[in-house]
Amino acid sequence: MTMNNENELSQRFEIVGGDFSKAGKTSTSIKEILQEIGIDSSIVVRAAIASYEAEMNVVMYAQRGVLTLNITPMKLHLKLDDEGPGIEDIDTAMQEGFSTATEEMREMGFGAGMGLPNIKKNADKFEISSTPGQGTSLRITICLDKKGRK
Amino acid sequence: MKLRKIIEKLQLKVLTGQENLEAEVTGGYTSDLLSDVIANSKNGNLWITLQTHQNIIAVAKLKDLSGIIIVNKREPDGDTLQKAKEENVLLLGSEEKAFDVSGKLYGLIGSKD
Structure with a gap:
């Protein structure tokens, strides 16, 4: 974890695609960091949900990804960049219930088509961009107002 | 209601996390x-499911659930048990179906939502 002199905190996490044994580790670490620094529990839950879904998308679909947590006094940013198949049609991918998960993943309870919509619901600002054949990037912002910190 | 009481009433088997x-x-x-569980479960809920693989542990941990009840006599995978111990997550087993376990739990504590 790095903290610069402007009271910003930033941490980078590497996520390996296809490795279900470590899935959830990044989002659990993010949740623990936010709890440690005293972020309000309602914000912690939103950031945990968004980072879990972002992490699982890398585990399920991409080769690898980097998730960066950045916290300023007013905002919490989650930045994800992955190397993977990318998304052909983002509007369709954003629809609740749409999923390209395999039968095997669905049997495990993944692929409900709730991942990206869940991220959007829990973000104050959400941006997604993708280049098919190269990868997908997510930018998630959650505002920390006066209630953001205990 | 405390976990101990629910475990006794629902005749659940404690697989990990008895502390x-x-x-x-x-x-x-x-x-x-x-x-769905990540999005909609609440802190301190008991999660009733037939999933037995290791990824259920991260979900319980992330949402601060009070435990997971695996239904229908299903056995958790070895790595699920291992992860539950490492992460200190309570894993419970039931011989009954999800419908029956849910109904009995509802009968005991109702719905707080």
């Missing part, structure tokens, strides 16, 4: 879709 049975259960959530 934290004094925690208060806030309600239940029945689902086999991980994203």
Whole structure:
């Protein structure tokens, strides 16, 4: 974890695609960091949900990804960049219930088509961009107002 | 109602995490879709599911659930047990179906939502 002199905190996490044994580790670490620094529990839950879904998308679909947590006094940013198949049609991918998960993943309870919509619901600002054949990037912002910190 | 009491009433088998049975259960959530549980379960809920693989542990941990009830006599995978121990997550087993476990839990504590 790095903290610069402007009271910003930033941490980078590497996520390996296809490795279900470590899935959830990044989002659990993010949740623990936010709890440690005293972020309000309602914000912690939103950031945990968004980072879990972002992490699982890398585990399920991409080769690898980097998730960066950045916290300023007013905002919490989650930045994800992955190397993977990318998304052909983002509007369709954003629809609740749409999923390209395999039968095997669905049997495990993944692929409900709730991942990206869940991220959007829990973000104050959400941006997604993708280049098919190269990868997908997510930018998630959650505002920390006066209630953001205990 | 405390976990200990619910375990006794529902005749659940404690598979891991017997050290934290004094925690208060806030309600239940029945689902086999991980994203649904992540999105909609509440802190302190007991999660009723037929999923047995290791990824259920991160979900319980992330949402601060009070435990997971695996239904229908299903056995958790070895790595699920291992992960539950490492992460200190309470895993419970039931011989009954999700419908029956959910109904009995509802009968005991109702719905807090």
